[in-house]
Amino acid sequence: MSKNKILILFSHPLFEKSHANKALVKNIPESENITFHDLYEEYPDFDIDVKKEQVLLSQHDIIIWHHPMYWYSCPPLMKQWIDMVLEHNWAYGKKGNALQDKIIFQVITTGGNKENYSETGIDRYTVLDLLEPFNQTAKVCNMIYLPPFVVHGTHNMTKEDYERNGVIYGYFLDYLENNNLDNDEILQYHYLNEWFATIQI
Numbered sequence: 001m002s003k004n005k006i007l008i009l010f011s012h013p014l015f016e017k018s019h020a021n022k023a024l025v026k027n028i029p030e031s032e033n034i035t036f037h038d039l040y041e042e043y044p045d046f047d048i049d050v051k052k053e054q055v056l057l058s059q060h061d062i063i064i065w066h067h068p069m070y071w072y073s074c075p076p077l078m079k080q081w082i083d084m085v086l087e088h089n090w091a092y093g094k095k096g097n098a099l100q101d102k103i104i105f106q107v108i109t110t111g112g113n114k115e116n117y118s119e120t121g122i123d124r125y126t127v128l129d130l131l132e133p134f135n136q137t138a139k140v141c142n143m144i145y146l147p148p149f150v151v152h153g154t155h156n157m158t159k160e161d162y163e164r165n166g167v168i169y170g171y172f173l174d175y176l177e178n179n180n181l182d183n184d185e186i187l188q189y190h191y192l193n194e195w196f197a198t199i200q201i
Contacts, residue, residue, distance in 0.1 A: 003033045003177050003178060004033065004061045004062050004176055004177050004178075004179075005033045005034075005035075005059065005060040005061050005062070006033060006034045006035070006060060006061070006062045006063075006064065006173065006176060006177060007035045007037060007056055007057065007059075007060035007062070007063050007064065008028065008034070008035065008036045008037060008064045008066050008107075009037050009039060009063065009064065009065055009066065009078070009081065010025070010036060010037060010038045010039060010066045010067070011039045011040060011065070011066070011067040011074060011075045011077050011078035011081070012040065012067060012068055012075065013040055013075050013076075013077070015038070015040065018068065018109070018154075019154070019157070019159075019162050020109045020151055020154040020157065020162055020165065021066075021068065021109055022162075023162040023163055023165060023166030023169075024066075024107070024109070024151070024165065024166050024169045026166055027166040027167055027169050027170030028169075028170065028173060029170055029173055029174050029177070031177060033177050034173060034177060035056065035059075035060065037056065039077050039078065039081060040075075040077055043077065046076075046077060046080055048080060048081055048084050048085065050084050050085050050087065053081065053084075053085040054085060054087075054090060054098065057085070057098070057099060057102075058098060060102070061102060061103065062102070062103045062104070062176060063099075063102055063103070063104040063143075064104070064105060064106070064107055065078060065104070065105070065106045065107070065134065066106070066107040066108075067106070067107075067108065068108065068109045068110065069108050069109070069110040069112070069127075069130075072123070072125075072130045073130070073133075074134075082137060086099075086137070086141060091141045092140045092141050092142070096141070097142065099141045099142060099143050100141075100142040100143070101142065101143070101144060102143050102144070103143070103144045103146060103181065103183070104138050104143045104144070104145055104146070105145065105146040105147065105148055105149065105192060106131060106134060106148040106149070107148065107149045107150075107151075107169070108127065108131075108148050108149070108150045108151070109150075109151045109154050110127075110150065110151070110152055110153075110154065111153065111154050111155035111156075112152060112153070113152050113153045114150075114152045114153075117130070117152075126190070127148060127150055127190075127191075128147065128148075128190060131148060144183055146181075146183065146186055146187070146192060147186065147187065147189055147190055147191055147192050147195070148191060148192060149169070149172065149191065149192040149193050149196075150191050150193060151165050151193075168193070168196070171196075172192070172193075172196050175196065175199065
């Protein structure tokens with residue numbers, strides 16, 4: 001099979017302070033099929049080159065929105081990217097089929113523990129509930145939205161915890177690059193991490 005081309009759209013305004021995200025990014029495999037695109041590095045003034053971003057999207061099969069959970073959503077530059085790049089009659093609308101059938105999902109870090117994100121937890125909603133606007137955005141663009149890969153409890157992690165999650169992320173991306181995905185099976189899980197834990201590599 002041909003390899004999947006993966007675009008990681010990374011958005012973290014304080015990347016230099018994030019031990020969890022440093023560990024994840026450090027373990028991204030070096031491959032011609034994986035593009036790491038740091039939005040805050042590329043667009044510090046928020047002046048997004050829409051056509052350049054659209055070309056990047058068209059060149060990849062799997063799109064990843066990689067960001068920390070900021071007030072139950074994404075950082076502002078990623079929201080601006082979504083607002084600007086996913087244009088009518090390009091990403092959606094009668095003539096907007098540029099992203100049709102591409103896979104998209106989120107890689108998210110959060111200081112909150114998983115049990116906090118529940119009806120009885122301090123955050124009241126599950127991560128999936130909070131990400132529903134992203135799911136709907138993907139569906140309007142005729143993309144295949146998969147569950148998120150979530151790293152919980154980042155504020156209480158040890159160095160070994162960060163490293164372990166980074167290694168898992170690296171294996172996960174390598175698997176995505178080199179295998180066809182059973183989307184129906186994946187959709188049975190709340191998190192991509194949980195699905196990937198069942199895969200025998």
